[in-house]
Amino acid sequence: MLRALEIRDMLIIDRLDIAFQPGLNVLTGETGAGKSILLDSLGFVLGWRGRADLVRQGAAQGEVTAVFEIGPDHPAQAVLAEAGMGEAEELILRRVNTLDGRKTAYVNDRRASGEVLRALSDTLVELHGQQDDRGLLNPRGHREMLDAYGALEAERAAVRGAWRAVGAARAAVTATEETLEKVRVEEEFLRHSVKELDKLAPEPGEEATLDTRRRAMQAAERIRGDIARAYELMGTDAGEGALGDALRWLDGVADKAEGMLDEPIAALNRAMIELGEAQSGVERALDSMSFDTGELETTEERLFAIRGLARKHGVAPDDLAGHADALRTRLAALDAGDADLGRQRAELKAAEAAYDAAAKALSEARRKAAKALDKSVMAELAPLKMERAVFATEITEGEAGPDGRDVVQFTVATNPGAPSGPLNRIASGGELSRFLLALKVCLTGPDSGRTMIFDEIDRGVGGATADAVGRRLEQLAAGGQVLVVTHSPQVAARGAHHWRVAKNVKGGVTLSSVVPVAEEGRVDEIARMLAGDTITDAARAAAQALLDG
Numbered sequence: 001m002l003r004a005l006e007i008r009d010m011l012i013i014d015r016l017d018i019a020f021q022p023g024l025n026v027l028t029g030e031t032g033a034g035k036s037i038l039l040d041s042l043g044f045v046l047g048w049r050g051r052a053d054l055v056r057q058g059a060a061q062g063e064v065t066a067v068f069e070i071g072p073d074h075p076a077q078a079v080l081a082e083a084g085m086g087e088a089e090e091l092i093l094r095r096v097n098t099l100d101g102r103k104t105a106y107v108n109d110r111r112a113s114g115e116v117l118r119a120l121s122d123t124l125v126e127l128h129g130q131q132d133d134r135g136l137l138n139p140r141g142h143r144e145m146l147d148a149y150g151a152l153e154a155e156r157a158a159v160r161g162a163w164r165a166v167g168a169a170r171a172a173v174t175a176t177e178e179t180l181e182k183v184r185v186e187e188e189f190l191r192h193s194v195k196e197l198d199k200l201a202p203e204p205g206e207e208a209t210l211d212t213r214r215r216a217m218q219a220a221e222r223i224r225g226d227i228a229r230a231y232e233l234m235g236t237d238a239g240e241g242a243l244g245d246a247l248r249w250l251d252g253v254a255d256k257a258e259g260m261l262d263e264p265i266a267a268l269n270r271a272m273i274e275l276g277e278a279q280s281g282v283e284r285a286l287d288s289m290s291f292d293t294g295e296l297e298t299t300e301e302r303l304f305a306i307r308g309l310a311r312k313h314g315v316a317p318d319d320l321a322g323h324a325d326a327l328r329t330r331l332a333a334l335d336a337g338d339a340d341l342g343r344q345r346a347e348l349k350a351a352e353a354a355y356d357a358a359a360k361a362l363s364e365a366r367r368k369a370a371k372a373l374d375k376s377v378m379a380e381l382a383p384l385k386m387e388r389a390v391f392a393t394e395i396t397e398g399e400a401g402p403d404g405r406d407v408v409q410f411t412v413a414t415n416p417g418a419p420s421g422p423l424n425r426i427a428s429g430g431e432l433s434r435f436l437l438a439l440k441v442c443l444t445g446p447d448s449g450r451t452m453i454f455d456e457i458d459r460g461v462g463g464a465t466a467d468a469v470g471r472r473l474e475q476l477a478a479g480g481q482v483l484v485v486t487h488s489p490q491v492a493a494r495g496a497h498h499w500r501v502a503k504n505v506k507g508g509v510t511l512s513s514v515v516p517v518a519e520e521g522r523v524d525e526i527a528r529m530l531a532g533d534t535i536t537d538a539a540r541a542a543a544q545a546l547l548d549g
Contacts, residue, residue, distance in 0.1 A: 001481045002125070002451045003090075004067040007041045009059035010097075012512045018499065020451075024477035026495030027485045027514070028525060033501045034512030035485045039127070039455060042066060045095045046125060047105065047117025054097050058509075065094045068124055068451075075123035083107070083116050091124070093117065127453045128436055136410070136436050136443075137423055143366075143408035145443050146393060150369025155362040156403060162355035163402040169348040176344055180337040183330055190331050193313070197324035202306050207317035210303040217296045227285055234279050243272055359404045366395055366406055373442060380438035383468040385461075386431065389414050391438070410439065433457040434469065441472045451481045458488040467549075470494035489529040493546035498522055522547060 007016040012034055027035055044054060045064040055062040068091040070076050077087055085107060094106040095117070105112045107120070128136065136145075147156055183190070234240060247268045254261045310317040370393035377391040390413040398407040413420040414431055423435055437457055444452070458469045470491035476482050477496070486492055498517040503510060517525050523543045524535060531539035 001069045002066060002483070003069050004065075005038070005042060006063075006065040007038075008063040009056040010041050010044070010054050010062040010064060011037045011056060012503070012510050013037060013041070014056060014059075014511055016512075016514055018514055020481070020483065021497045022477075022481050023496035024474050024494060025481070025483045025497045025499070026492045027483065027499045027501055028487070028492050028517075028529060029501030030503070031487070033503045034514075035501045036455075037512060038501070038514065039453065039485070042125070042453075043127075044097065045093050045105075045117070046121035047095075047114045048121065055099050061096055061098045063094065063096045065092065067092050070124075076120050079116065079119045079123060080107075082119075083112065085110060085112075091120070093120070124450060125453060126450045127455065128440060128457060136439050139409045139422065142393075142410050143403065143406060146366055146369055146373065146408050147403075149373050149443055150365060152362065152365050152369065155358070155365050158358045159355070159362050159404050160402045162351070162358040163400075165351045166348070166355050169344065169351040173341065173344045173348050176337060176341045180334065180341065183334040183337070187331075187334060190327055190334075194324060194327050194331060197309065197320060197327070200302075200305055200309060200320075202309070202317065202320040202324075204318045204321055207303065207306050207310075210299055210306070214296065214299050214303060217299065227282060230282060234275060234282065240272075240275055240279070243268060243275065247272065355400070359400065362404045363395070363406050366404075366408065370395060370408075376442040377438050380441050380472070381434070384434040384438060384472075385465040385468070386414075386434055386438075388416055389431070389435075390416070390420065391435065392420060394420075433459060434461065434465070437469055437472055441476060444476055451483065452476060454482065454484040454486075456485050456487065458484075458486055458491050462488065462490070466490035487529065489526045489543065489546055492526055492529060493522075493543070493549070498525065500525055 001022060002020045005016075005018045005020065007013045009015075018038075027038065029035055040051060040054065041064045045066045068076070070089065070091050072087065072089075076091060080086060080088060080091075088108055090108075092106075092108050094109075096104045103114070105114060105117050107116060147153070247265065250261050250265050250268065254265060306317050306320065310320055313320070313323055315323045374391055374393055381387060381389055381391065392411050392413075394409045394411045396407045396409075397405050399405065410423055411420040412423055412431075412435055423432060433456075437454075440452070454473065458466055461469060466488040467490040469488065471494060473482055473484055473491060474494040474496075484491060484495070492498065499514050500517050501512065501514050503512050505511075523540055526543035526546055527535045527539035530542055
């Protein structure tokens with residue numbers, strides 16, 4: 001609810017403070033007095049795009065502050081939370097405009113963008129007039145209005161859930177199809193590679209083991225011949241035999257040498273023992289270096305095969321086994337892909353059928369709600385002297401979406417037999433105002449949470465019709481807040497709170513002012529609206545009758 005509006009140096013307003021109240025607030029005054037400036041200023045602080053030259057001539061900057069009272073469940077709380085501003089019971093919007101066009105906005109004394117202001121505006125204010133392009137005349141909002149009127153949130157939620165399920169199922173089918181398509185392109189390569197890798201069956205660490213064995217066999221091949229020749233020279237036909245012969249010769253003559261050969265014979269015995277140990281060691285070395293020449297060839301062939309496959313697939317030799325598993329997985333996906341795709345397509349078909357059923361149920365509910373809305377609007381048109389007009393909610397089929405397939409548009413025919421069409425193309429100014437008011441009466445719940453503003457919506461009507469307009473505005477204001485700019489005394493008389501907008505010239509400067517009209521002054525103000533500048537007793541009596549009525 002709009003509690004206060006403070007305007008400083010905007011257009012022809014130098015300083016203005018208005019404390020709006022719950023219920024029906026009416027603003028009256030002569031044409032050109034500045035009533036539209038109030039709306040321009042309010043739109044400015046709410047972030048609406050409008051005229052650029054708002055700063056009063058001679059002032060450095062203009063400023064507008066609007067104070068709204070909001071409850072804990074008000075939709076504005078969600079906007080504040082998203083903007084990181086926290087919950088508030090009072091919303092103070094302030095916006096400054098400098099001469100060079102720079103605009104600065106604040107929400108509860110924190111800097112805010114124009115986007116945040118406009119998001120808050122959508123939850124705080126509804127503006128309706130004969131150029132109501134922000135509200136009822138915009139066909140893009142008609143479906144939401146119809147759904148709100150019919151309380152179809154459950155049906156809409158079912159359709160949205162079904163739509164999400166269709167999207168998820170379709171995404172799964174698309175992903176599987178794309179995966180299968182990519183795999184099929186390389187299927188021949190995959191099958192050949194897997195067969196080749198399975199045949200070789202490389203194991204992690206095998207390449208290093210083969211390389212070590214190969215190097216050992218190559219080294220043994222190079223030195224084993226020399227070791228074997230040395231071993232032969234140590235044998236009985238060479239070193240061992242010569243030492244043995246020498247020892248036998250010496251043993252045969254030792255008793256005749258009077259002890260001179262004892263030391264040499266002992267040394268030869270020790271040499272025979274050392275030679276035996278050397279022979280055993282060399283023999284063990286030869287045994288360890290023994291290998292089948294075919295083993296070296298086999299080892300080299302496998303080592304080169306592993307390294308070749310690693311280069312071919314661009315992986316390390318130790319990763320070949322894991323790479324083979326990955327290729328087998330892709331092949332398995334290909335082999336199982338058709339079954340998966342068939343299952344996913346069946347799920348998509350089921351999801352589409354569920355969506356069709358939910359969308360059909362929503363469409364039926366909308367058609368039922370449309371009939372009730374049409375009947376309700378027609379009942380409101382009769383007192384507004386439009387009993388010959390026809391209002392109809394047109395529902396046609398459009399593209400499927402999260403809110404169903406229905407395209408909803410409010411249409412009118414102003415006379416029986418005349419073609420129907422969109423509100424803003426068929427109805428004249430006065431007729432359009434009454435259509436909008438009738439619609440608003442039917443569409444507005446007991447507590448919309450928004451301040452409704454009607455800008456001269458009663459233009460072009462008078463008498464009993466204007467009285468009917470006033471009564472409906474009063475009805476809309478019950479339990480909420482309505483601001484109406486009006487030239488109609490019948491509408492003004494229905495106001496719970498009354499302000500008069502006047503234009504004055506002081507010191508050669510034209511300024512606009514807004515003053516509250518006290519209860520005793522309302523008779524004269526409404527009489528002025530009835531009679532003009534000269535207020536007669538008859539006009540006062542008529543004004544009093546309107547206030548009493």
